[in-house]
Amino acid sequence: MKILVLANFGMGLYNFRKELLEELIKQDHEIYISLPNDEYVSKLEELGCKFINTPVSRRGTNPITDLKLLMKYTTIIRSIKPDLVLTYTIKPNVYGGLACRLANVPYISNITGLGTAVENGGLLQKITLFLYKISLKRAKCVFFQNKENKEMFIKKDIIKGNYKLIPGSGVNLNHYTLLEYPSNHNINFLFISRVMKEKGIDEYLDAAGYIKGKYPNTVFHIVGFCEDSYEGILREMQEKGIIKYHGKQNDVREFHKFSHCIIHPTYYPEGMSNVLLESAACGRPIITTDRAGCREIVDESLNGFKVKQQSSQHLIKTIEKFLKLNHKEKKQLGLEGRKKVEKEFDRRIVVDAYIGEINKALR
Missing domain, CATH: 3.40.50.2000 (Glycogen Phosphorylase B;)
Structure with a gap:
């Protein structure tokens, strides 16, 4: 199967999702990754991922830039014809979710945090939550990393379908091993x-x-x-x-x-x-x-x-x-x-x- 992953930077995808990507590749899935080019892309390609350079303004609020991202995702999905799309972080969740809905492609989203736009309230919060509501409507599953985020989305009537709480991105216990505790001098x-x-x-x-x-x-x-x-x-x-x-x-x-x-x-x-x-x-x-x-x-x-x-x-x-x-x-x-x-x-x-x-x- 073809699986497309939408993310906003390589470091996060490599450090926190590498084990999932390895497992999917091991199961003979064809993995495409769409994100901005950075020093971690080569490491992701070494795993077997196929890279698509996709500029993402992580903290920007320019609607024209965001519309271009939606169009880019739509073009990528039409070109690759993935069987499933995985999205991480706010903009890939929102605009990737919308692109998947338009193309009628199944997708799974991960709410990695609400961001300052939602946290600070006001008009930007209302716009962001509205976009989340329409983008997540047909998601096969929405993963939440903490209980408060999940409860807010339920309270605001943003999600109704399949959703699950997971322990964040988890931690690779073989990579982050128990270290000897240092002496008490300094x-x-x-x-x-x-x-x-x-x-x-x-x-x-x-x-x-x-x-x-x-x-x-x-x-x-x-x-x-x-x-x-x-x-x-x-x-x-x-x-x-x-x-x-x-x-x-x-x-x-x-x-x-x-x-x-x-x-x-x-x-x-x-x-x-x-x-x-x-x-x-x-x-x-x-x-x-x-x-x-x-x-x-x-x-x-x-x-x-x-x-x-x-x-x-x-x-x-x-x-x-x-x-x-x-x-x-x-x-x-x-x-x-x-x-x-x-x-x-x-x-x-x-x-x-x-x-x-x-x-x-x-x-």
């Missing part, structure tokens, strides 16, 4: 994310400035692509010795090796935080926001701590709470996190759920 905190406001970087920097002054044996690391507005701030704080900025990295496991705790104070509307799943899999305690997509991964005081969103003071108090733990207690938090992801967030759970729905859709 305590290394780690922030892994795009450096942007909604990911909680302001709160992290506030906490780093306060904690570093009070506890000199702490080190605050930042890994991730930096948006222009934060470049100067990071440079200044690094020169003062408050933080260590490592830029964008391809393999974060090297940083988990020396980290004692992951701090993820995001208030971005995520489906399920892959950063937290990977960190827990490596046996690292978690401090994160008490919101959908994050709270599901933390059992309070068992494998980490939850903080109020956009509250630097609560984050500081929670970091101090963590610092007061002895080495054995910190290590135990990480071990409990590993147990939790093994039980609830193994990527095999997600792959199996997809294979089940794909087989039903292709009958």
